[in-house]
Amino acid sequence: MQKKSKYIISGIAVVLIGIIAYFSFFNKPKEESNSQKITVGIMNGSKKDDQIYKSVAKTAKDKYGLNVVYKKFTDYSQPNRALAEHEVDVNSFQHIAFLDAWNKANKTDLVPIGKTIIGQGRIYSQNLKNIKDIAPGSTITIPNDPTNESRGLYILQSAGLIKLEKNKSLATVSNITSNPKNLNIKEVDASQTARTLPDVAASYVNGNFAQNAGLDPNKAIFVEPIDKVSEKWINVIAANKTDKNNKTYEKYVKAFQTKENKDLINKLYGKTEVSAWDIKLK
Structure with a gap:
């Protein structure tokens, strides 16, 4: 009798395991399985x-x-x-x-x-209302890391302040071929560009740092155009x-x-x- 009971219990256990396995692996909600x-x-x-x-x-x-x-x-x-x-x-x-x-x-x-997305680059000034008002010999600050330095220079070129060598993916100040106003383009850490505004004519400030500094994007003196030149900033x-x-x-x-x-x-x-x-x- 004891032996028979053991077989019955074993059989029940096997059935229970099968039921649990079915609901665990084969009967998942449709949303979860898909x-x-x-x-x-x-x-x-x-x-x-x-x-x-x-x-x-x-x-x-x-x-x-x-x-x-x-x-x-x-x-x-x-x-x-x-x-x-x-x-x-x-x-x-x-x-x-x-x-x-x-x-x-x-x-x-x-x-x-x-x-x-693309965040349009902006040049800010504390004293000037228009990019054309930048006087000869003025200092402009741009970020010193490679990609943002290049972007700042291309924005200055779009603004008509400088010219760069053609076909430069990432430009540096050494690639400036024309600087008719003899501007002093100073490279600083990107996080410091906004802080330089009281001491310089203008600065290219990255969007996140401009936001952190409370700069009004509508008061920028120049906004980067969205064109083939700016495609790399997408x-x-x-x-x-x-x-x-x-x-x-x-x-x-x-x-x-x-x-x-x-x-x-x-x-x-x-x-x-x-x-x-x-x-x-x-």
């Missing part, structure tokens, strides 16, 4: 930035069944390193010029898979080259590039940043 996960590297930004990324994640979930997880970084050297080491699937924080410079310096093969979603055509990553790009997100960007940032995936460059 969902895909993507980890996106971003910078630790403003509340406005968080609103944009939250909106994109919701669209990705609702429209494509994509579960977006954001990994935030505090240093600009971190997101590309994390991408190259596959700690994140894609990242979204940099413009094309920064990505190109990173690949060259670090021998990586990261590629853009979708455009996001921000992108980047991936490893081997993942260039990854369908899951393409879904995240599509979730970013929506009319709803375009309207939200316009609402939150106004003139300081604009959606870049549908602009026509002249």
